[in-house]
Amino acid sequence: xxxxxxxxxxxxxxxxxxxxxxxxxxxxxxxxxxxxxxxxxxxxxxxxxxxxxxxxxxxxxxxxxxxxxxxxxxxxxxxxxxxxxxxxxxxxxxxxxxxxxxxxxxxxxxxxxxxxxxxxxxxxxxxxxxxxxxxxxxxxxxxxxxxxxxxxxxxxxxxxxxxxxxxxxxxxxxxxxxxxxxxxxxxxxxxxxxxxxxxxxxxxxxxxxxxxxxxxxxxxxxxxxxxxxxxxxxxxxxxxxxxxxxxxxxxxxxxxxxxxxxxxxxxxxxxxxxxxxxxxxxxxxxxxxxxxxxxxxxxxxxxxxxxxxxxxxxxxxxxxxxxxxxxxxxxxxxxxxxxxxxxxx
Ligand code: MRU
Numbered sequence: 001x002x003x004x005x006x007x008x009x010x011x012x013x014x015x016x017x018x019x020x021x022x023x024x025x026x027x028x029x030x031x032x033x034x035x036x037x038x039x040x041x042x043x044x045x046x047x048x049x050x051x052x053x054x055x056x057x058x059x060x061x062x063x064x065x066x067x068x069x070x071x072x073x074x075x076x077x078x079x080x081x082x083x084x085x086x087x088x089x090x091x092x093x094x095x096x097x098x099x100x101x102x103x104x105x106x107x108x109x110x111x112x113x114x115x116x117x118x119x120x121x122x123x124x125x126x127x128x129x130x131x132x133x134x135x136x137x138x139x140x141x142x143x144x145x146x147x148x149x150x151x152x153x154x155x156x157x158x159x160x161x162x163x164x165x166x167x168x169x170x171x172x173x174x175x176x177x178x179x180x181x182x183x184x185x186x187x188x189x190x191x192x193x194x195x196x197x198x199x200x201x202x203x204x205x206x207x208x209x210x211x212x213x214x215x216x217x218x219x220x221x222x223x224x225x226x227x228x229x230x231x232x233x234x235x236x237x238x239x240x241x242x243x244x245x246x247x248x249x250x251x252x253x254x255x256x257x258x259x260x261x262x263x264x265x266x267x268x269x270x271x272x273x274x275x276x277x278x279x280x281x282x283x284x285x286x287x288x289x290x291x292x293x294x295x296x297x298x299x300x301x302x303x304x305x306x307x308x309x310x311x312x313x314x315x316x317x318x319x320x321x322x323x324x325x326x327x328x329x330x331x332x333x334x335x336x337x338x339x340x341x342x343x344x345x
Contacts, residue, residue: 007159007166007173008205010050011058011128013121016069018062020050023160027201038067038084045091045098048192052161053235053271054131057101060088061124064105065117072115081109093283094244094312095235096273101127131163134268134326135170142171142231142266142324143178149228150183151175152218155246156198157233157266167233167266169202171324176208182226184208187215189246191291191309215248222259230256234267241317241333242279243267247310253319262321269325274342279314287311 012019018035024047025031033049035041041063044050050059064085071080085102092098104127108119151172155161158169165173175181184203189195196212203210213221221227230252236244243249243265256263276282289307294300301307323330327344330337 007164008202009164010055010160011062011163013062013065013124018059018066020044020059021160022049023051023198024048026160026197035063036066037070038063039087041066042084042087042091045088051192051194052156052158053095053097053233054162054167054268055160056092056095057097057270058124058128058131058163060091060098061101061105061127063088064102065120065124068115068117068120072117077115078109078112081115082106092285094285095271096276097235097268097270100270128163131268131270132165135162135165135167137326138167138266138268138324139165139170139174141329142264142322143174143180145264145322145324145329146171146175146180146229148180148182150185150226151181152185152187152213152221152227152230152252152261153199154187154195154215154230154232154249154252155189156194156202158199158202160198160202161233166202167268168231168264169199171231171264171266172203173206173208184210185218185221185227186210186212187218187248187252188212189215189248191295194246215251218252219255219259222255222261225259227259227261229262229264231264231266234265234271235312236276236282237265237267237272237323237333237338238276238278238282238314238317239272239274239338240278240335241320241323241330241338242282243315243317243320243323244279244282244284244312245315247313250313250315250319253315257319263315263319264322264324265315265320266324269327269342272325272338272342274339279316282314284313285311
């Protein structure tokens with residue numbers, strides 16, 4: 001099925017250039033930036049022009065094509081492309097989809113005498129299309145778990161964060177279309193406000209009403225008894241089911257368990273890192289403290305205050321009710337059921 005134009009597209013390949021929707025400017029401006037080389041794309045990933053685990057992986061894959069186009073005619077093309085892959089890998093540490101996609105691209109270089117531009121492009125396109133298909137499938141599987149009620153989501157795990165349709169927002173889109181969701185609540189998601197700026201914008205494009213809340217209000221909302229599920233995406237899931245996602249996800253999971261609200265993680269299997277045994281093996285990105293001390297370029301914190309700014313946290317597996325992947329649903333995740341899903345048993 002061709003799903004490609006179902007939702008907003010944040011990543012576009014235009015012949016010999018990569019176009020990225022500048023997510024820093026949303027929702028007030030819809031600007032596409034053009035990229036012609038891999039180091040510039042690595043910088044765009046670092047600077048949050050494009051963000052969200054699957055979207056970062058897809059973007060990096062296209063950047064490897066740019067690298068092969070730029071260096072392909074040179075004698076030492078392979079060295080240059082591998083150097084660009086290293087640069088891309090250093091852009092953000094937590095989302096494993098980045099390394100997964102770069103590994104797929106690196107494999108295309110093996111045994112190639114000349115820069116394999118066509119097969120690199122075909123691989124990047126496959127990574128992109130497979131992600132959209134996985135999201136639609138997860139949407140169906142996740143929606144089937146929901147009976148009725150309101151839901152809370154955190155950050156943006158939507159079309160903007162993926163190839164299209166979204167992981168958590170894919171589930172929400174599918175469940176909303178079936179009349180299973182009353183209100184979609186979105187955490188504003190400090191400090192980058194992915195909830196307020198991106199999730200709200202993206203859902204409203206699809207005429208799905210959205211109600212914002214400060215993440216500190218989530219416990220109060222859950223105590224009302226209206227919320228049936230918290231639904232989030234992930235940047236990396238360890239082999240034991242521990243889930244790294246946007247900072248604040250862990251608090252939501254604790255709150256959810258306390259209030260009898262169920263907690264769903266929707267993520268493609270490219271987000272599951274079987275090399276990471278548990279949370280301890282997941283690197284957590286620390287970002288610039290100014291992201292917290294300032295707001296919209298203006299200092300808001302008292303002069304002299306410092307800030308701790310981890311971009312992600314890890315929710316222990318025991319707080320997760322369901323992990324929804326394109327290969328199936330894992331209830332109460334643990335090492336055994338994750339390994340069974342990943343090996344196809
Ligand atoms: O810092 P970001 O905006 O890249 O963080 C994104 C998230 O935490 C998303 O929830 C996660 O990548 C899943 S996206 C489908």
